[in-house]
Amino acid sequence: xxxxxxxxxxxxxxxxxxxxxLFPKPKSGGEGRLVVVSxxxxxxxxxxxxxAGGLAVALNAALQQRGGFWFGWSGKVSEEETPLExxxxxxxxxxxxxxxxxDIDEYYAGFANRALWPVCHYRxxxxxxxxxxxxxxxxxxxxxxxxxxxxxxxxxxxxVHDYHFIPLAAYLRQMGFENxxxxxxxxxxxxxxxxxxxxxxxxxxxxxxxxxxxxFQTRRDLENFTRxxxxxxxxxxxxxxxxxxxxxxxxxxxxPIGIETDLFRQEAREAKSNSxxxxxxxxxxxxxxxxxxxxxxYSKGIRQRIAAFSCMLERFPQMRNRVTFLQITPKxxxxxxEYIRMQHEVAEQAGWTNGKFGDVDWTPVRYINKAVxxxxxxxxxxxxxxxxxxxxxDGMNLVAKEYVASQRGTDPGVLVLSRFAGAAAELxxxxxxxxxxxxxTANAIVRALEMSLEERKERWRAMMDKLRANTVDxxxxxxLSVLAQERACLSSxxxxxxxxxxxxxxxxxxAAHFGGSWTGYRRN
Numbered sequence: 447x448x449x450x451x452x453x454x455x456x457x458x459x460x461x462x463x464x465x466x467x468l469f470p471k472p473k474s475g476g477e478g479r480l481v482v483v484s485x486x487x488x489x490x491x492x493x494x495x496x497x498a499g500g501l502a503v504a505l506n507a508a509l510q511q512r513g514g515f516w517f518g519w520s521g522k523v524s525e526e527e528t529p530l531e532x533x534x535x536x537x538x539x540x541x542x543x544x545x546x547x548x549d550i551d552e553y554y555a556g557f558a559n560r561a562l563w564p565v566c567h568y569r570x571x572x573x574x575x576x577x578x579x580x581x582x583x584x585x586x587x588x589x590x591x592x593x594x595x596x597x598x599x600x601x602x603x604x605x606v607h608d609y610h611f612i613p614l615a616a617y618l619r620q621m622g623f624e625n626x627x628x629x630x631x632x633x634x635x636x637x638x639x640x641x642x643x644x645x646x647x648x649x650x651x652x653x654x655x656x657x658x659x660x661x662f663q664t665r666r667d668l669e670n671f672t673r674x675x676x677x678x679x680x681x682x683x684x685x686x687x688x689x690x691x692x693x694x695x696x697x698x699x700x701x702p703i704g705i706e707t708d709l710f711r712q713e714a715r716e717a718k719s720n721s722x723x724x725x726x727x728x729x730x731x732x733x734x735x736x737x738x739x740x741x742x743x744y745s746k747g748i749r750q751r752i753a754a755f756s757c758m759l760e761r762f763p764q765m766r767n768r769v770t771f772l773q774i775t776p777k778x779x780x781x782x783x784e785y786i787r788m789q790h791e792v793a794e795q796a797g798w799t800n801g802k803f804g805d806v807d808w809t810p811v812r813y814i815n816k817a818v819x820x821x822x823x824x825x826x827x828x829x830x831x832x833x834x835x836x837x838x839x840d841g842m843n844l845v846a847k848e849y850v851a852s853q854r855g856t857d858p859g860v861l862v863l864s865r866f867a868g869a870a871a872e873l874x875x876x877x878x879x880x881x882x883x884x885x886x887t888a889n890a891i892v893r894a895l896e897m898s899l900e901e902r903k904e905r906w907r908a909m910m911d912k913l914r915a916n917t918v919d920x921x922x923x924x925x926l927s928v929l930a931q932e933r934a935c936l937s938s939x940x941x942x943x944x945x946x947x948x949x950x951x952x953x954x955x956x957a958a959h960f961g962g963s964w965t966g967y968r969r970n
Contacts, residue, residue: 477930478601478625479514483594485554485610487518489533489540503706504918505605506538508926514602515539517594523547530593543593545586552582554610557645562609565644566633567745567839572784573643580645584613591617598623603929606657608632613653628929629654630661630701633841634868637670638677648678655681655691659929661701663841663868668700688935695935701925702872704916705847710824714852717825722818726772727829733808734895736771737830739823739845740837742778742785742815747838747864747881748792752811754836754887756799759810761885762892767808769895771834772826776817789815827852832894833861835869836881842868846876850909858906860894862887872916875908 488502509516520531520542533540545553556579564572591614598604604627606614615627635641644650651674654660662668672689675681681691688697717723726735736755740746755771775792778785796813803810818826827833833849846861846869853859863869863876870878877894879887 477512478599478603480509480512480926481514481594481598481602481604482509482516482607483590483604483611483614484516484518484607485558486521487516487540487542489516489542490535501703501918504922507919508922509538510536513537515541515597517541517597518543518590520544523550530597541597543590549582549586549589552576552579553586557583558610561645562612562650563633563745565641566609566636568634568636568640569744569839570640570643572744575645577645584646584649587611587613588617590614591621594618595621595623598625600625603926604628605630605926605929612650615656616653619656626658626929626932627656628659628661628925629657630925631667631841632663632703634664634839635662635667635671635674638674641670641674642677648680651675651678651680652691655689655694655696658696658932658935659925660696660698661925662698663700663702664871665700666871667841667868668698672698684935686935697928697931697935699928701921702868702916703842703844703921704913704918705844705851706919707847707851707910707913707917710848710851713821714824714828717821717828720822720825722822723825723829726826730770730829733767734769734831735826735829736769736832736834736891737826737849738771738773738775738834738836739818739827740773740775742775742789742792744784744788745837745839747836748773748775749788749795750838750881750884750887751834751836752792752795752799754881754884754891755811755834756803757884758888758891759799759803761888765892765895766803766810767805769810770808770812771810772812772814772830774814774818774823774826777815824848824852827859828854831859832891833859834891835861835867836864836879836887837867838864838881840864840867840869844869846873847913850876850906851913853906855903855906855910857899858902860897860902860905861909862890862894872912873909875905 482505488506505516515532515538522544523546524544525546528544531542533542556574556576560572560574560576561579564570590611594614595618602625604615604618604625606627606629609631612629615629618625618627641647654671655675660671662671672683675689675691681689684690684695686697687699688695738748738751740748742748752771752773759766773796777789793813793815796811799811800809827849830849833846835843835846835849837843846863846867849859849861850873861873861876863873863878864881865878866881870876877890879890881887
């Protein structure tokens with residue numbers, strides 16, 4: 447673990463100076479609008495078409511059904527105070543706000559992606575502790591909370607997404623809002639010995655308890671989180687997945703996210719006419735295709751995957767000139783030096799493999815460092831005999847599910863899947879591997895290439911049954927159904943205290959714990 451601010455003074459979090467809530471205190475009740483909060487907002491095009499991607503489509507559908515708005519960062523940089531931009535499309539609005547460069551550097555590139563992200567992915571060696579970044583993360587979360595507060599109605603139901611906004615509910619509670627607020631963590635939650643290394647760890651953990659429902663991708667992440675609560679003596683379990691902290695109750699659960707299974711299958715069938723897919727098939731001749739698709743990130747195990755493919759060619763020379771490995775890796779977080787270095791390292795590794803094993807008419811590794819359309823991906827998945835999804839740690843990994851959904855039932859490919867991906871809990875009929883074990887992963891590739899049609903079909907059918915049962919729409923409805931159960935978690939004594947107004951001291955303690963570091967409305 448490194449410190450980016452050695453010798454700098456520590457930044458303290460001061461409580462808000464105003465003794466009264468800055469906004470009226472609404473009472474929740476009834477089914478109000480749905481408010482979705484995420485770091486980036488998929489604002490539709492001018493034609494009103496929603497952004498591509500299963501998550502965006504599912505959340506847009508829920509917003510259309512209930513009415514509401516999607517709130518977050520505009521993606522723009524502005525050093526001046528700018529008004530909220532609100533884009534209306536039917537029953538749904540998209541409200542976005544600009545951030546300053548300092549905000550982006552400290553909140554996003556700093557604490558979120560150099561502290562939270564590596565810790566949650568078990569990479570303490572890549573974690574940077576910066577007092578300025580830590581302060582910036584909470585400052586910007588308070589800024590988002592204040593901007594969101596101007597839009598809220600008393601019966602709105604708020605659904606906050608991912609690690610960028612862990613403290614958001616605490617700031618809303620501090621302002622007096624009692625709306626139902628849910629939180630879903632799309633990335634893993636590490637066990638106590640790892641997560642406790644996080645800067646402001648107790649403050650982050652306490653912020654989670656201000657939500658009404660906290661969702662994780664897997665039971666493993668859920669159990670890691672509840673053990674953290676127990677280790678810090680921050681909450682007590684009251685049964686039925688419910689916990690109590692500071693006089694209020696909240697529910698925790700595992701809600702594994704799915705995909706648009708049938709729609710993706712349809713796209714894969716229709717992609718046979720896609721020009722990129724046709725060119726790829728023509729270039730393959732009679733070779734088998736192995737495919738990997740990942741955003742450029744150290745958690746995805748891309749270097750280990752190429753090493754396993756190289757090991758396979760070394761140990762099984764009969765596979766040379768019979769297979770081609772296509773790795774599609776769009777650039778990610780290009781402003782972070784670690785990702786710039788990784789881009790060069792992966793390219794060098796692919797080049798080394800090609801130089802050692804390639805021939806004038808065969809390139810073993812095709813490394814593509816740009817985005818490919820969803821339709822093209824669906825067709826490429828369907829073409830590939832083997833799908834390599836081998837992250838070192840992942841919350842879910844929807845590429846694994848997309849690969850399975852795209853396959854032909856009469857001649858399906860084989861999924862080689864890391865046991866450290868959240869998807870492994872559901873897709874246990876894949877060939878599960880330890881991506882750190884290069885030789886074992888190489889052996890799994892060969893087994894996948896040589897697997898009989900009967901076994902491939904049996905494994906595929908078992909995984910498809912789960913994908914059809916747990917679509918992204920089912921995931922969305924399941925979480926919102928639990929979030930709507932306002933009193934389902936109240937133990938009798940907690941309910942009595944809440945009815946008597948005993949929640950007020952708890953809100954006061956949260957305010958002191960989560961105080962911001964600016965004066966007035968604008969960030970300082």
